Amino acid sequence: MSNQNNREELNRAKQAWEEKVNKALEKYPERKEFKLDSGLEVDKVYDPLTMEGFDYLEQLNWPGEYPFTRGIQPTMYRGRLWTMRQYAGYGSAEETNERFRYLLDQGQTGLSVAFDLPTQIGYDSDHPLARGEVGKVGVAVDSLADIEILMEKIPLDQVSTSMTINAPAAVLLAMYTAVAEKQGISMEQLKGTIQNDILKEYVARGTYIFPPRESMRLVVDIFAFAGEKIPSWNTISISGYHIREAGSTAVQEVAFTLGNAIAYVEAALEAGLEVDRFAPRLSFFFNAHSNFFEEVAKFRAARRIWARLMKERFGAQNPRSMMLRFHTQTAGCTLTAQQPDVNLMRVAFQALSAVLGGTQSLHTNSRDEALALPSEQSVLLALRTQQVIAHEIGVTDTADPLGGSYYIEELTNHIETEANRYLERIDEIGGAVEAIDTGFIQQEIQASAYRYQKEVEEQKRIVVGVNRFTESGEQPIDLLKMDPATSHRQVERLKEVRLSRKQGEVASALQELRKAAQGEDNLMPYILTAVKAYATLGEICGALRDVFGEYQQHVNL
Amino acid sequence: MAEKPVRVLVGKVGLDGHDRGAKVVAQALRDAGMEVIYTGLRQTPEQIVETALQEDVQVIGLSILSGAHMQLLPPVLEMLHEQESRDIIVIVGGIIPKDDIVYLKENGVAEVFSPGSSTEEIVDFIKQKVGENQ
Numbered sequence: 001m002s003n004q005n006n007r008e009e010l011n012r013a014k015q016a017w018e019e020k021v022n023k024a025l026e027k028y029p030e031r032k033e034f035k036l037d038s039g040l041e042v043d044k045v046y047d048p049l050t051m052e053g054f055d056y057l058e059q060l061n062w063p064g065e066y067p068f069t070r071g072i073q074p075t076m077y078r079g080r081l082w083t084m085r086q087y088a089g090y091g092s093a094e095e096t097n098e099r100f101r102y103l104l105d106q107g108q109t110g111l112s113v114a115f116d117l118p119t120q121i122g123y124d125s126d127h128p129l130a131r132g133e134v135g136k137v138g139v140a141v142d143s144l145a146d147i148e149i150l151m152e153k154i155p156l157d158q159v160s161t162s163m164t165i166n167a168p169a170a171v172l173l174a175m176y177t178a179v180a181e182k183q184g185i186s187m188e189q190l191k192g193t194i195q196n197d198i199l200k201e202y203v204a205r206g207t208y209i210f211p212p213r214e215s216m217r218l219v220v221d222i223f224a225f226a227g228e229k230i231p232s233w234n235t236i237s238i239s240g241y242h243i244r245e246a247g248s249t250a251v252q253e254v255a256f257t258l259g260n261a262i263a264y265v266e267a268a269l270e271a272g273l274e275v276d277r278f279a280p281r282l283s284f285f286f287n288a289h290s291n292f293f294e295e296v297a298k299f300r301a302a303r304r305i306w307a308r309l310m311k312e313r314f315g316a317q318n319p320r321s322m323m324l325r326f327h328t329q330t331a332g333c334t335l336t337a338q339q340p341d342v343n344l345m346r347v348a349f350q351a352l353s354a355v356l357g358g359t360q361s362l363h364t365n366s367r368d369e370a371l372a373l374p375s376e377q378s379v380l381l382a383l384r385t386q387q388v389i390a391h392e393i394g395v396t397d398t399a400d401p402l403g404g405s406y407y408i409e410e411l412t413n414h415i416e417t418e419a420n421r422y423l424e425r426i427d428e429i430g431g432a433v434e435a436i437d438t439g440f441i442q443q444e445i446q447a448s449a450y451r452y453q454k455e456v457e458e459q460k461r462i463v464v465g466v467n468r469f470t471e472s473g474e475q476p477i478d479l480l481k482m483d484p485a486t487s488h489r490q491v492e493r494l495k496e497v498r499l500s501r502k503q504g505e506v507a508s509a510l511q512e513l514r515k516a517a518q519g520e521d522n523l524m525p526y527i528l529t530a531v532k533a534y535a536t537l538g539e540i541c542g543a544l545r546d547v548f549g550e551y552q553q554h555v556n557l
Numbered sequence: 558m559a560e561k562p563v564r565v566l567v568g569k570v571g572l573d574g575h576d577r578g579a580k581v582v583a584q585a586l587r588d589a590g591m592e593v594i595y596t597g598l599r600q601t602p603e604q605i606v607e608t609a610l611q612e613d614v615q616v617i618g619l620s621i622l623s624g625a626h627m628q629l630l631p632p633v634l635e636m637l638h639e640q641e642s643r644d645i646i647v648i649v650g651g652i653i654p655k656d657d658i659v660y661l662k663e664n665g666v667a668e669v670f671s672p673g674s675s676t677e678e679i680v681d682f683i684k685q686k687v688g689e690n691q
Contacts, residue, residue, distance in 0.1 A: 117572035117623055129601070132628025133572050206574015206598050246577050333577070337652075337672040370672045372654060373624070446580055453581045457675045466673045479654065482624070555597040557583055 010049055036294055037249035040414050046406030063399040067307035069300050070400035071358040072323040077396035083361035084386045089114030089138035090373050091486045093149035096139040112162040114138030120207040122168045122541025125490045134487035142494045143536045147175040156180045160191035167209035169196040170218050171540050174528040193234035193283055196222055199260040199432055200239050203441050204246040212433050214548035220271045223278045225524035234283040244287035245333045247449020250298045251415055255422030256441055263432040265314055275314050279321035288350040289331040296402055297411030299357025305416055328354035329363040335370040339465035340477055343367040348385050355389055356402055372479040439556045501534040509533045510543045517547040563687050565616040566609045568596040573623035578650055585676030602632035615687050621651045634665040646686045
């Protein structure tokens, strides 16, 4: 039978089916409108007619083959599972080191460091603006002395470490390499990721320090330095996670992340780097939200768009430059304070969508995170969720098991088309930096966040335990209690460090850094010298603030 | 005669960058007819109080999710007390443990809105409280 006959027959059969369905609908109307956040109306069913004009080789191809829709490795999880990487950090370096070693003992395969807000914004723990924030949302780091404790008895040549640090990324990367050196481990042996994604800080996460242009210089300095000296290091983790948490849709998450990625690639090219030298070390970070199939499709679409961008727009030759490798975290914003144990289910489904979407590494949130920092027991359950997905339910047996599903392929195409439409708009505005400067991206996210909230309040969107199936009274749950003395101890250690170092070395390192910042040299070597002299994070960022100035947020509501 | 709109300062206190909630609430209050002054990120307690007095607001809504609330909110309450501006209604949104909510409410916070609160609840609460003050 020819394709033509086949299609005619299908069309006839479908028409007959639709007539039946329409009759049934008169009696039993549907519960509601079925729509994705991006506005796509979801059909009753998807079928081979949906796939008309579908070209397997062009749109999917095999795993490990361009455009990598089905995954970046030929055997995916049959060869190696994703890295199970729980984001952790609180209080002092000692406490966090203990949590790290506990997680590694429990079968976690990579580390992920959360820093407190003063560290992320380049203030020492005794700065007036650090009041109340020391050791709260992550570990406090003031100097190399803290990182030495943080990484004690952790073999840095065997674990890969991800550091969520952006504005002062260069300083923390320098500290990490300096500690490794003390452990006798060379930069070539180090594996890990530095988030180093400043653009999303301006739109969604808020831990910026310097203005965009100066920040982009620091980003590219890391690309160049690490590209040469730390070849297995991911020099950036371009993050949609926080954009989604701020309220964007799935399409916006893909579009704004890749829009930022384009800006980084262009900045690196402008600085004279070769695309195939730095692009293989670019990595990504996405959110796994609640609409299961939309999320799976989102990951696949992101891979395809990126591959095509790198090949067609930037002329990459090396396939590794075209592979979108990504970390995923389940959606913190979907966790509820009400009936917190129900969050275990949300997290499990979200994590499953990330695995079916082909993630390279994964963080599963803990059930109690709408209430406090997670307790050890809650973190363990979150890690166990990943282990069940990996070892018990068969989803890792074959690559891209949902590939070829009519619905998944339709959603993948839809997200690709809509995200590309946004990317064109960002190009028209003059690129991501400009689109952030004019507030375009912030306003798009804000509109989606507001719509989401309205839908919850109007019960168009059901959140179990919040606007439906509520319970009066609360489930008892043991929450993590922070040690109130942490901040004091941290400030004491900082004072000791300031007293015990060679002051002349520190002063001259900071002076050299200031001078270099005024010129065009790569700043990494200067920062490394300062770090090794035990200059503090606040001093180093302070020197850069002197030269670069500080970013002032434009608020337009 | 039309009522004078309620003036509300919505602020992010401390270094916390999570502003989704604050912005959504700000927009909802505005849609409910209130005049909203949104401070943006990284406000110190001193800046919050200064802006509140300058803008002559009836309500201060502070958002904080970093866990620094016990260090950053009491100074706001104390300064308002010293300025004899105790009639300014202070409400708080964010991730605040239960014991801390009790303490804050004993010390001058009118209400704490935890995750899952609706903007409607917040609007109604403000209207009611402002009404009582008049």
